[in-house]
Amino acid sequence: MSQYILRRLMIAIPSLLGISLVLFVVLALAPGDPFSELATNPNVPPEVQAALRAKFGLDDPIYLRYLHWLVAMAQGDWGFSFVSRVDVDTLILQRLPTTLYVVGSSQLLALLIAIPVGVFAATRPYSIFDQLANTFAFIGFSLPTFFTGILFILVFSVKLDWLPFVYTEVPGSGIKWALEMIRQAIMPVMVLGLFQAASMTRFVRSAMLDVIRLDYVTTARAKGLGQAKVIVKHVMRNAMIPVVTLIALQIPAVFGGAIVTEQIFRIPGIGSLLISSILANDTPVVMAVTFVFACLVVLFNLIADVLYGWLDPRISFR
């Protein structure tokens, strides 16, 4: 087992190198300039813009820039943002708690809805409840978050005036502060959570249906076990194996943030950092965020595989 993990980690190194190379080249080839805002400012002579480009090494050949980046990264130096001139790791760490809070809560919400609803729907397939759950799930995952987000804002902020639609970190502590933090997170968490829950419900339901028809379930029932015990102890345990993998693969997204939703609600998370850096051609930040994301995907893939083997002993590591 430990040999398996070690081998997987060794394989991960070249693939991460490859990923970083592709990312870097694509970013370097993308046209644009972090200092384009200076261009029309008559107060700033064009030489200033050119001097800044030269100073930040933007005029060097791509392979040289990549090597510089790689060497620095290997030493734990993530570089600094061209736009804010702040170290990239500081920027990311500043944004991480918000993303973990908002995206994490939404994933939790999705699980809390998807598992009971999916399980219950699968035990009574084609009942009214199942039909309803299916309909809502279809509606849920066919509506994109930018649409539901704006819809929620129109209904709950503009018409009803219940919730704020600009998310800001409020200073302070205590119950009032906690309530405020929850209040402003309600809409984004709902938008993200319901979207996730919709597709996950479908997944849980079909995983349950696959298992519920198997012979050992009939055996369990024939032994005289109650419905609740059969479903929870016998069916769910096995049906959850693919669900666990799915969740493990979702976790990098918790760190990566949600670009669209964060933009709509002005949530200062990783997603909004990424999109504003892309728009500003701030290569070091885009590079760091995407590369960290790639590392997490590789890592959680490994974790998912290991978990799989642990949950299902029939799978062996070789």
Add this chain to the structure above:
Amino acid sequence: MFDNNLRGMIDDVKDGRMDRRAFVKRMIAVGLTAPMANQILAIGGVAMAQSPNPYKPTKRGGGGPLKLLWWQGPTLLNPHFATGTKDQDGSRLFYEPLASWDVDGHLNPILAAEIPSIQNGGLSADAKSVVWKLKPGVKWHDGKPFTADDVVFNWEYATDPATAAVSSGTYSGMTVEKVDDLTVRIKFKDPTPFWANAFVGAYGCIIPKHLFAEYKGSKSREAPNNLKPVGTSPYKFVEFKPGDLIRGEINQDYHMPNRPYFDTIEMKGGGDAVSAARAVIQTGEYDFAWNIQVEDEVLLRLEKGGKGKTLYAVGGDIEFIAINFTDPNTEVDGERSSIKTKHPILSDPKVRQALALLVDRESVKKAIYGRAGRTTANYLNGPEEFVSKNTKWEFSVEKASALLDQAGWKPGSDGIREKDGKKLKLLYQTSINGPRQKTQAIVKQAFQKAGIDVELKSVVASVFFSSDVANPDTYSKFYADIEMFQIPMTQPDPALHMRRYHSRNVATKENKWQGSNFPRWVNKDFDAAVDAADTETDPIKRADLYIKCNDLMWQDTVVIPVMHRLAVEACSNTVRPALSGWANQTDNLQDWYRET
């Protein structure tokens, strides 16, 4: 005639034979505006009266929070690194310049004890030096005194090339020296009639020497105070998250009486302009939102029964179509749009005039800019004394067609005009931006009616305005026949605005396309007028020269002004901001208050 009379009157005011109010009234009677009259007096040697300040609160603080929404959040808080206006606005919350521009484009002393003038000995007759007297008793937020050393240091800091300061252009061509603890003298290399650039406005914000001295030059990025500003402003720094949030609290030791009014200040970033307008005008979550470039129709809808309104500040920002005088499709010495070529179609003045007749500015205003735009024939639209009254514009497809007929472009079988077997086809490029694409559509329609085939091209803004030498799509390379964008006027003086089109500034491969004259227009009269204005110390002659420059550009149809754009902000019904079209939105932050 008018010139002599005016000079006589200025002398009358100077000697006290006429009071300034009477002077201003006379000037208004002959069609000038009050700020212009004041400006004339100031440069004519009469101390400038500041605009009356409507600030009402009678005590410091007690105003609660002020919540600002900038849909692009400031990413850094060092004014010398401020790339965009968002960063300048953010830095200005904590740092202050010697003087700011007020609503009417007058100088308003902030850290200066008074505005330099000929009377107080601040200005010299040869326009080669300025003496600034600093306000005594000003303290940095950490309690250290603000002195002339700080002012001199900012010049050293910005001009050190290793610092990589964005403000370096503002401080070049001059030396700054300390006279005594509260006096500094700026000496210009050449006569500089517009002396109020260094230490004024956005790039004039002053950072403390005692915290940045160690970080001048190549270590500039490492200064801890880049992220924790210690300034002299009405608000002390509390918290900063780049691109997201700035928080400040009242400075109880602020150097102006009864100011500031608000107890805390918050500037939130991110999102988009429409939802920012919504958060201020419709739901009232925020007090003020910046740069609301939203279609007027949407704003009018939001304003119905809302909690806020839109405000407009008049400056000199101009949205225009520039015409390429060189050939973008012929390569000479590895360079397209080379100054050695002539545009095969557009070098004919009749064709250029026809194009100007085909830009329906009224429709563009009606359909897109609404209250945020004014139609104009001029490239130079402010301040008042520099605005030409000799120009006019009209929209007429018939006249344009007639001009094109005269120029030898006859309609072909497909309706597109042709001459010597060549079709009249133009490539029209601009940056990607909602209003610009709509303008393109309106212009294209009229062009087609007159038999001109137009190909539209839109380039992402970060590419279009990039200085990347390798990229062919930048505005300065101008590999198109006509292109459209906006050039803002960052100060109430046309010098920088007009110098751009001097023939020595033509963008070429040799200067890596950094030359600011991107239409590649060469005109000896224009060059002479700009050169003369650069050193002309007589304000009236100088204004005449710039009017002449503008008129030359108009006669030769170098650019087709599309819209004189106003700055649009969204503001709560109760907040009274102090805005100026000549300054950044936060430039007079000390005077903001809330009507209760």
